[in-house]
Amino acid sequence: MENRELFASITTVPPVMVRLDGRAFHRLAHMLGLAKPFDIRFSRAMTAVCRSFLADSGLTPEFAYTFSDEISLYLPKLPFSGRVEKIDSVAASFGASALTLALECAEPIAFDARVIPVTPEYTLEYVVNRQDEAWRNHVNAYCQQALIADGMKPRQAAARLKGMPSPHLHEMMHDRGVNLAKTPAWQRRGVLVYKKRSEKEGFNPLTKEKVKAVRSSVTVDDDLPLFTSPDGQAFLKRLVGCP
Ligand code: DGT
Ligand code: MG
Numbered sequence: 001m002e003n004r005e006l007f008a009s010i011t012t013v014p015p016v017m018v019r020l021d022g023r024a025f026h027r028l029a030h031m032l033g034l035a036k037p038f039d040i041r042f043s044r045a046m047t048a049v050c051r052s053f054l055a056d057s058g059l060t061p062e063f064a065y066t067f068s069d070e071i072s073l074y075l076p077k078l079p080f081s082g083r084v085e086k087i088d089s090v091a092a093s094f095g096a097s098a099l100t101l102a103l104e105c106a107e108p109i110a111f112d113a114r115v116i117p118v119t120p121e122y123t124l125e126y127v128v129n130r131q132d133e134a135w136r137n138h139v140n141a142y143c144q145q146a147l148i149a150d151g152m153k154p155r156q157a158a159a160r161l162k163g164m165p166s167p168h169l170h171e172m173m174h175d176r177g178v179n180l181a182k183t184p185a186w187q188r189r190g191v192l193v194y195k196k197r198s199e200k201e202g203f204n205p206l207t208k209e210k211v212k213a214v215r216s217s218v219t220v221d222d223d224l225p226l227f228t229s230p231d232g233q234a235f236l237k238r239l240v241g242c243p
């Protein structure tokens with residue numbers, strides 16, 4: 001039989017980012033009655049999914065960055081001989097079932113997934129870009145919610161906000177008693193889940209010698225620096241192994 005599994009042989013080389021995005025999560029948000037503009041239970045569930053990716057998925061990402069309904073995974077090594085279809089489908093389905101469990105959701109959930117070939121240097125740019133998007137999403141979510149609370153329909157609110165200069169958006173929220181620079185950091189800057197390495201002293205009973213072992217533990221940072229700041233850049237460079 002002619003082999004028509006044409007896309008199964010498309011492969012990539014490491015490192016890659018894999019980005020998942022919730023499929024039609026506006027409907028999921030409505031169904032679960034998520035708090036607007038931000039729901040802490042939903043964010044914690046997405047963080048739990050990131051933890052599972054690092055600890056249990058077999059995809060061995062080095063870190064996961066999440067905001068809103070998306071997750072970006074950094075894979076310095078590739079499973080499945082780099083087969084793109086397989087990486088995408090396993091990442092999306094693992095994410096969907098992990099989130100179903102974390103939210104105790106009675107309806108099926110889906111993510112899409114895409115593979116983005118990167119270099120360590122490009123990874124820094126990529127994560128900075130996603131954090132910029134998190135900030136824009138945060139400003140928009142607050143303003144949209146404020147206009148809806150004023151009685152506008154979601155479409156009207158979106159049209160009103162389109163192209164509005166940033167100082168106007170801030171002023172609009174300031175008038176309502178919200179300082180957009182002081183909202184919880186996880187809403188403004190996203191959440192990073194990564195492997196923290198530490199040296200531990202152990203004892204080898206065979207040689208009766210003290211030995212140093214590197215332990216890695218999955219760590220959540222929901223109070224991130226701006227990735228463009230000197231601290232943020234230094235942190236990212238360590239994480240990605242950039243000089
Ligand atoms: P898509 O990705 O094209 O299949 O469609 P959506 O609906 O997933 O659109 P997207 O990904 O652009 O936007 C994310 C949706 O998730 C958006 O409708 C707002 C919702 N969402 C994310 N986080 C929260 C939250 O904390 N609270 C609420 N109420 N909604 C949230
Ligand atoms: Mg989505």
Ligand code: MG
Nearest residue numbers: 021068069070
């Ligand atoms: Mg999204």
